Amino acid sequence: xxxxxxxxxxxxxxxxxxxxxxxxxxxxxxxxxxxxxxxxxxxxxxxxxxxxxxxxxxxxxxxxxxxxxxxxxxxxxxxxxxxxxxxxxxxxxxxxxxxxxxxxxxxxxxxxxxxxxxxxxxxxxxxxxxxxxxxxxxxxxxxxxxxxxxxxxxxxxxxxxxxxxxxxxxxxxxxxxxxxxxxxxxxxxxxxxxxxxxxxxxxxxxxxxxxxxxxxxxxxxxxxxxxxxxxxxxxxxxxxxxxx
Amino acid sequence: xxxxxxxxxxxxxxxxxxxxxxxxxxxxxxxxxxxxxxxxxxxxxxxxxxxxxxxxxxxxxxxxxxxxxxxxxxxxxxxxxxxxxxxxxxxxxxxxxxxxxxxxxxxxxxxxxxxxxxxxxxxxxxxxxxxxxxxxxxxxxxxxxxxxxxxxxxxxxxxxxxxxxxxxxxxxxxxxxxxxxxxxxxxxxxxxxxxxxxxxxxxxxxxxxxxxxxxxxxxxxxxxxxxxxxxxxxxxxxxxxxxx
DNA sequence: AGAGGCTTGTGACCCACCTCACAGGTCACC
DNA sequence: GGTGACCTGTGAGGTGGGTCACAAGCCTCT
Numbered sequence: 001x002x003x004x005x006x007x008x009x010x011x012x013x014x015x016x017x018x019x020x021x022x023x024x025x026x027x028x029x030x031x032x033x034x035x036x037x038x039x040x041x042x043x044x045x046x047x048x049x050x051x052x053x054x055x056x057x058x059x060x061x062x063x064x065x066x067x068x069x070x071x072x073x074x075x076x077x078x079x080x081x082x083x084x085x086x087x088x089x090x091x092x093x094x095x096x097x098x099x100x101x102x103x104x105x106x107x108x109x110x111x112x113x114x115x116x117x118x119x120x121x122x123x124x125x126x127x128x129x130x131x132x133x134x135x136x137x138x139x140x141x142x143x144x145x146x147x148x149x150x151x152x153x154x155x156x157x158x159x160x161x162x163x164x165x166x167x168x169x170x171x172x173x174x175x176x177x178x179x180x181x182x183x184x185x186x187x188x189x190x191x192x193x194x195x196x197x198x199x200x201x202x203x204x205x206x207x208x209x210x211x212x213x214x215x216x217x218x219x220x221x222x223x224x225x226x227x228x229x230x231x232x233x234x235x236x237x238x239x240x241x242x243x244x
Numbered sequence: 245x246x247x248x249x250x251x252x253x254x255x256x257x258x259x260x261x262x263x264x265x266x267x268x269x270x271x272x273x274x275x276x277x278x279x280x281x282x283x284x285x286x287x288x289x290x291x292x293x294x295x296x297x298x299x300x301x302x303x304x305x306x307x308x309x310x311x312x313x314x315x316x317x318x319x320x321x322x323x324x325x326x327x328x329x330x331x332x333x334x335x336x337x338x339x340x341x342x343x344x345x346x347x348x349x350x351x352x353x354x355x356x357x358x359x360x361x362x363x364x365x366x367x368x369x370x371x372x373x374x375x376x377x378x379x380x381x382x383x384x385x386x387x388x389x390x391x392x393x394x395x396x397x398x399x400x401x402x403x404x405x406x407x408x409x410x411x412x413x414x415x416x417x418x419x420x421x422x423x424x425x426x427x428x429x430x431x432x433x434x435x436x437x438x439x440x441x442x443x444x445x446x447x448x449x450x451x452x453x454x455x456x457x458x459x460x461x462x463x464x465x466x467x468x469x470x471x472x473x474x475x476x477x478x479x480x481x482x483x484x485x486x487x488x
Numbered sequence: 489a490g491a492g493g494c495t496t497g498t499g500a501c502c503c504a505c506c507t508c509a510c511a512g513g514t515c516a517c518c
Numbered sequence: 519g520g521t522g523a524c525c526t527g528t529g530a531g532g533t534g535g536g537t538c539a540c541a542a543g544c545c546t547c548t
Contacts, residue, residue, distance in 0.1 A: 074394075076402040084397070100387040105394050128380070135379035136372070142386040143344040149393040150318075150349050153328065156400050157438040158320040161535070185495065194401040199535055201497065217495065217544065405505075429525065443505055445527065461514070461525065 016041055019066050019117055023090060025137050033131070040123035044116050052108040052116070053094070060121035062098045065089050068114025073191070074106045083191040084152075086111065086172075095141065098124065156194055164193040165203055166228035169213075173222050180222040189220075260285055263310050263361055267334060269381050277375070284367035288360050296352040296360070297338070304365035306342045309333050312358025317435070318350045327435040328396075330355065330416075339385065342368065400438055408437040409447055410472035413457075417466050424466040433464075 016038040020026045026034060043066070046052065053059050055074060063070070065087050072085040072093060084106055087093045097104045098121050128134050155164055168189065172182045186204065187197040204220065207213045212228060214221040222228065260282040264270045270278060287310070290296065297303050299318060307314070309331050316329040316337060328350055331337045341348045342365050372378050399408055412433065416426045430448065431441040448464065451457045456472060458465040466472065 074398055076398075080402070082398070082401050084394070096387050096390055099383050102387075102391070105391055128383075129376055132373055132376055132379060135376060135383065138383055139343050139372075139379065139386065142383065142390060143340050143346075146340055146386060146390055146393060147346070147349055149390060149397060150328070153393060153396050153400065154318055154320075154326070156397065157326050158324070187495080196536055197496090198498085198537085202535095205497075215496080431525080440506060441526090442507085442528085446505095449527075459526080 016043060016117060019064065023064060023092065025092065025134070025141065028133050028137065029131070033127070037119065037123065037127065041117050041119045044118060046110045046114055046116065048110050048112050048114075050110045052110065053104050054107050055104055057104045058097070058102075059104065060098050060101060061094060062092060062119045062121075062124055063094045063108070064092045064117040064119075066115040066117055069111040070114060070116075071109045071111040071188075072106050073109060081107075081191055082194055083188060085148075092141075095138070095145075099128075099138070161193070161195050161199055162203055163231055164195070165189065165200065166231045168192050169220060169222060170225060170228055170232075173225065180225055181219055182222065183219045185218055260287060260361060263308065267308060267336065269336065269378070269385060273375070273377070277371070281363065281367065281371065285361050285363045288362060290354045290358055290360065292354055292356050292358075294354045296354065297348050298351050299348055301348045302341070302346075303348065304342050304345055305338060306336060306363045306365075306368055307338045307352070308336045308361040308363070310359040310361055313355040314358060314360075315353050315355040316350050317353060325351075325435055326438055327432060329392075336385075339382070339389075343372075343382070343386075405437070405439050405443055406447055407476055408439070409433065409444065410475045412437050413464060413466060414469060414472055417469065424469055425463055426466065427463045429462055 017034055020034055020038050020041070021029075021031075026037065029037070046068075052063065052070065067089050070087040070093060071083055072087065073081045073083050075081050085093070087108075093108060094104070096102070101121070128138065155167065159167070169182055172184060173180050186200050190197045190200040193200070204213060204215055207228075208215055210227070212222075212224045214223055261278055264278055264282050264285070265273075265275075270281065273281070290312075296307065296314065311333050314331040314337060315327055316331065317325045317327050319325050329337070331352075337352060338348070340346070342363075345365070372382065399411065403411070413426055416428060417424050430444050433448075434441045434444040437444070448457060448459055451472075452459055454471070456466075456468045458467055
């Protein structure tokens with residue numbers, strides 16, 4: 001919004017060291033290492049809509065979100081982006097290309113005005129090599145990512161629109177908002193679950209009739225999260241064999 | 245098959261050290277470490293169809309395939325398994341649960357009679373902590389997996405049946421078989437691309453009419469891989485309009 | 489205050505793929 | 519040599535969700 005408040009606002013409003021230290025990846029480091037890292041890290045404010053990197057780029061920086069939100073999307077041939085992930089404050093993104101030096105696997109775009117911390121491969125890799133702790137943490141993070149992504153594949157193969165939508169709303173409500181209100185547009189929801197905006201709208205309206213949700217411009221209020229959660233449980237086998 | 249040939253066949257037909265050493269994950273290790281690891285590793289022969297572990301299990305071993313093939317699948321409610329991955333000789337699986345101690349994210353089943361090397365978390369984790377080289381290699385492997393899985397999500401969202409099928413056949417032909425013959429049943433193909441067996445069959449028959457493939461019982465011969473590859477290059481207009 | 493842009497809401501049409509149903513082929517094993 | 523079990527092949531019918539088209543509400547910027 002205040003795009004003209006730059007010269008002043010570009011100054012650090014946050015402490016790089018504090019940001020790094022609070023992140024699970026760096027929390028374990030001694031403060032001398034933190035100092036060293038944060039002296040290399042640069043910070044940046046970007047406006048909503050700014051592209052941070054694009055799929056196929058070779059840039060090799062690690063990003064940490066200090067404030068705002070970053071959208072990880074992947075473009076199909078024709079304007080049909082799919083949203084893979086939403087990165088909020090305290091989370092990192094761009095690890096893969098950083099770590100293996102390959103191409104970026106997706107686009108990263110600021111979903112809101114955001115502040116980022118940027119660490120270059122040059123500064124980071126040596127640290128990983130020297131500090132087993134860091135490597136272990138990285139492995140944990142990658143494992144978590146892998147679990148996420150695998151689940152995404154499962155969902156998109158096995159779950160239909162209502163189930164995917166319900167799951168996504170519950171997830172977003174959990175991490176994203178207080179009080180079960182999710183701030184997101186319907187077309188973004190569609191992009192997250194891999195479905196058209198229209199279909200998303202129709203499902204939401206259906207639920208609104210049932211008083212499960214309430215729609216507002218740019219947001220969805222979950223009135224009965226339990227009802228949505230119940231939708232996900234129906235995937236039990238009709239035949240009653242739970243064991244192997 | 246030869247379930248009675250056990251006492252004899254259970255003896256090592258392969259050299260554990262050699263197997264480990266040839267794997268990218270361990271190749272860099274000094275031979276003393278290899279010795280140490282291989283002394284902990286146990287080997288096992290299993291028959292086609294044997295379940296190695298199931299989704300949700302807490303077992304924490306790393307597996308390396310010495311011979312045969314292992315299918316990584318994930319079950320939906322009702323018999324509708326999806327095949328996530330096929331693991332061949334020289335590849336490993338089960339890393340995630342090994343590394344983070346969590347539940348297995350999928351089932352692992354022997355697709356053929358196979359020989360496996362098994363390494364326990366207890367023996368492996370200390371090694372990771374002591375040897376940064378190993379940690380780095382692990383990170384590379386996880387990154388590769390992540391790239392794979394992300395691509396799977398993309399494919400299942402953006403690509404239609406013919407494209408996914410073509411892509412899968414080409415991939416399997418590349419790694420799996422000599423001479424462009426892919427040994428796999430049509431229902432397994434369907435499970436890999438997340439589509440019904442019938443639909444898979446119809447698409448294959450269509451291609452057979454065009455002489456792009458030849459169908460045999462339990463296999464597909466790619467007569468014109470280029471034609472299939474060309475399918476993937478089109479920008480994906482479902483109808484016949486290419487530009488916007 | 490109006491204009492342009494983004495969002496929501498909805499009807500009509502269509503087609504890719506699913507499900508069911510059934511038939512013939514091949515192989516293994518009794 | 520028959521009897522399953524698994525594979526391939528194909529038709530008929532149903533439907534989820536995509537695409538297109540259009541209208542109305544709401545912000546923001548000028």
